Amino acid sequence: MRKQLCDALVARSRRPDMVFLTGDLGFMALEPLQDAMNDRFINAGVAEQNMVSVAAAMAREGLDAWVYSIAPFCYARPFEQIRNDVAFHNLPVKLIGNGGGYGYGVMGPTHHAIEDYGVLLSLPNMSAFIPAFDEDVEAVLDRAGGAQKPAYIRLGRGEIPKGYAVPTYAPWRQLLQGDGKTVVVAGPLVGTYLAALEALPQSSRPNLWVVTELPLDGNSPPPEFIAQLASGRGVCVVEEHVRRGGLGAELALFMLGKGIHPGAFQHLYARAHHYASYGSQNFLRAQSGLDVPSLLAALSKHDS
CATH class of the missing domain: 3.40.50.920 (Rossmann fold)
Structure with a gap:
């Protein structure tokens, strides 16, 4: 789903208030977004707690803030910052976690994101989006981005049978x-x-x-x-x-x-x-x- 994510974010990046922060991830996938956004594409480095707090501050100033990392680094490592800086203040930061579930299988239990949306939904104001098909990603980003509250987007990979016609997106x-x-x-x-x-x-x-x-x-x-x-x-x-x-x-x-x-x-x-x-x-x-x-x-x- 990363290609569909990148395409949808590139389209959204026409908004001058959009900022995108990545925790040193997205190589060989998000370069078109980096090219489109220039200085508004920020590599925050391996510092996820700081990245979420910076995104919260940007959202507080009225910017359209998006945060990206692999799923366990997106919700587990910076959980306190998500709780205190984003959820408690109901700031519309959008968290994108790639490889939900057992997506990073051979990397072991530290990389399994099998409690992600349950943990985040325990926080006030939070919603979770779990696109089922590659074709869902654009609609999910539109719906999450249009809500004035925080959201977590769990990305996996489309696994439909060959020739399957994906129905129009709905929850x-x-x-x-x-x-x-x-x-x-x-x-x-x-x-x-x-x-x-x-x-x-x-x-x-x-x-x-x-x-x-x-x-x-x-x-x-x-x-x-x-x-x-x-x-x-x-x-x-x-x-x-x-x-x-x-x-x-x-x-x-x-x-x-x-x-x-x-x-x-x-x-x-x-x-x-x-x-x-x-x-x-x-x-x-x-x-x-x-x-x-x-x-x-x-x-x-x-x-x-």
Whole structure:
């Protein structure tokens, strides 16, 4: 998604008030943005705490401030500055974290961003955007950039089947229809499931949804989704994020508050930072039970 990010930011950089700060990252990807912005493109160096505080000060002065780093360096290292300088003052700084989830797999647990949006959504005024497809990035930047409050944008990589026509962006999108359970996925992980779920017979094919904006109190589920939950056929939430603080927890609280009884509730999530072996993002997803066979097994578990 970095190319789409760069293209969208280059278009936005026509605004003279936009500033972009990077923590010494973005090489071989963001050079067109640097060329377009000149002095407004700032390499803050390996000093993420300072970078966030500087961005907060710029936003306080009325500038359109964007901050970029790999995901763990974007939210974990400067968390106190995000909390104190950005969130507490409700400053519209936009944090862009690349490689969300297990995106930097072989680099180990220090580089896994599997608690990122849950941690940040615990702060006041914060919202999170998790684009599912490359084609979502431009719309996500427009929506995040148009909001006068802080936001975190978690970038991954588009993983759709060849030839798949990506639907127009919306915070909630139904990608498949069927007579089975309801499956709701956060972000780009959904692309890995499309082909396998579409191949299921109508009777067991799930109603597949993707969610790209949190929290739910600012992004209510659509009536069609709520009706599917209320059918009692069961719901399965899938996210490359730890169990606490993520989409699964948000949806469970939403249903409890609305008195919705979906039947079986299943949650597939990132189970650990450490495993016995290091590996790629796909390897770590399989270890956590987020791969296609694990989802298919979960969907069939209560069908008999």
